Amino acid sequence: MESKKNLYAQSILFLLPALILFFLFVVYPILGSIRYSFTEWNGISQQVKAVGLANYIEFFHEKNALAALKRTFLLAVYVVVIQNAVGLLVAELLDHNIRGKKWFRAIYFAPGMLSTIIVAYLWNFIYSPMNGVLENLFSALGLERLAAVKWLADPDLVLYSIGNAMIWQSFGFSMLLYIAGMQSISDEYYEAARLDGASAWEVFRHVKFPLLAPVFTINIVLSVMGALKQFDHIFLMTGGGPGKASQTMTVLIFDQSFGVHRFGYGTALSVILIAIILVLSLVQLRLLQAREVEL
Secondary structure, rough: OOHHHHHHHHHHHHHHHHHHHHHHHHHHHHHHHHHHOOOEEOOOOOOOOOOOOOHHHHHOHHHHHHHHHHHHHHHHHHHHHHHHHHHHHHHHHHOOOOOOOOHHHHHHHHHHHHOHHHHHHHHHHOOOOOOOHHHHHHHHHOOHHOOOOOOOOOOHHHHHHHHHHHHHHHHHHHHHHHHHHHHHHOHHHHHHHHHHOOOHHHHHHHHHHHHHHHHHHHHHHHHHHHHHOOOHHHHHHOOOOOOOOOOOOOHHHHHHHHHHHHHHHHHHHHHHHHHHHHHHHHHHHHHHHHHHHHH
């Protein structure tokens, strides 16, 4: 009994530094944000005026804020679906014994190692209407109509154009998780399916994909969280423009806090976004883990 108490005490001592840092740099700032979300503050003055729920009420009555929330969900759905579909497809292709598959894995994962600043400027150059990569490519192919498309200046295309850059940088991470999941599946399952006359597609659909359920859960939850809180790509590529066509919740929070110095309202928007991400993550985990049990 005494040895167990000593073990618990030692465990607490080992965890204490991490817990202190977690409280100082995570818990305390979140609590501070919640407090300031009920105030009217410009971020500079020492005068902080309490306004109760006014900031939250304003969010639900402001069309621009609700439109930003809608764009956030639209971008997240596009990125999450394409990122996981491409990651799963590439993982399936590289799970077979093909020549140079290790090099291909490294190449596909490499964009994820780049700075977001580099990725943003690279894709700005690709989309540039002035001798950009896409413009030159489509012009060389005689596709003048596509060459004339303003990928980052068209309000109907800008979110998807930014989403493409996000997918290009992050699908390699999803691919590696799927490959790790595939390699953990015993070959006996595949052999049994082939003996029953299953085709390659049937093996993937009825054997491999169901057994990837835990990895699928991790990938979906992480990609949804990342897409909902995305800021860097949007700010660096368009700044929320043209107009407000790519202004998502994170960009709106930045604009309100540092653009017009409404830190109280900006922190209220942050709290709302955190709450949305938390609820969605818990719901996804509940549903996807229930699917794992069923499979």
